[in-house]
Amino acid sequence: AQRVTQPEKLLSVFKGAPVELKCNYSYSGSPELFWYVQYSRQRLQLLLRHISRESIKGFTADLNKGETSFHLKKPFAQEEDSAMYYCLGVGTASKLTFGTGTRLQVTL
Amino acid sequence: NAGVMQNPRHLVRRRGQEARLRCSPMKGHSHVYWYRQLPEEGLKFMVYLQKENIIDESGMPKERFSAEFPKEGPSILRIQQVVRGDSAAYFCASSRGQNEKLFFGSGTQLSVL
Numbered sequence: 001a002q003r004v005t006q007p008e009k010l011l012s013v014f015k016g017a018p019v020e021l022k023c024n025y026s027y028s029g030s031p032e033l034f035w036y037v038q039y040s041r042q043r044l045q046l047l048l049r050h051i052s053r054e055s056i057k058g059f060t061a062d063l064n065k066g067e068t069s070f071h072l073k074k075p076f077a078q079e080e081d082s083a084m085y086y087c088l089g090v091g092t093a094s095k096l097t098f099g100t101g102t103r104l105q106v107t108l
Numbered sequence: 109n110a111g112v113m114q115n116p117r118h119l120v121r122r123r124g125q126e127a128r129l130r131c132s133p134m135k136g137h138s139h140v141y142w143y144r145q146l147p148e149e150g151l152k153f154m155v156y157l158q159k160e161n162i163i164d165e166s167g168m169p170k171e172r173f174s175a176e177f178p179k180e181g182p183s184i185l186r187i188q189q190v191v192r193g194d195s196a197a198y199f200c201a202s203s204r205g206q207n208e209k210l211f212f213g214s215g216t217q218l219s220v221l
């Protein structure tokens with residue numbers, strides 16, 4: 001079964017501290033992986049996809065096939081990064097699987 | 109392009125009534141996905157549709173829930189005989205094709221009294 005796991009429900013960091021939001025996947029074949037973000041009272045929006053290998057708002061995510069992980073990282077957290085983050089996997093037949101989400105709380 | 113439009117934004121129903129949630133995908137998008145976000149839980153996939161076809165409904169409860177995406181008009185998620193446990197935020201997303209970028213609607217908050 002396809003599965004995406006985000007082990008942390010809540011991650012609280014100080015402003016300026018590094019951030020790592022964990023995402024592990026279990027898929028047969030090679031899924032496509034994404035990170036989505038939902039700021040308070042706003043729509044879900046795409047943050048990153050693994051095939052584009054870009055950095056958005058200072059965030060990066062590397063696909064590690066050996067560890068089956070796609071962790072989201074940022075070297076220095078900002079207050080405006082506080083949001084709900086979802087890891088998404090797309091497998092065969094476009095089956096989408098979301099992780100349960102991690103709430104990032106950046107405090108002063 | 110107005111983006112993915114969902115309506116209503118909030119829907120209040122009494123137990124036993126029917127709830128109809130609408131989703132108009134972005135222009136040019138023929139793939140629609142429905143998700144449910146229960147309180148204190150993450151997003152759960154419900155159903156994936158293309159125009160006039162249900163591709164994957166593995167996330168849909170077996171009873172009372174149905175979805176359609178007709179040739180003309182929005183996609184409809186229908187919940188019959190609602191119960192309190194159906195109270196949740198229901199999100200719709202659309203894309204141009206398989207594995208393409210998803211665009212999300214603002215969601216419909218269903219409250220069952």
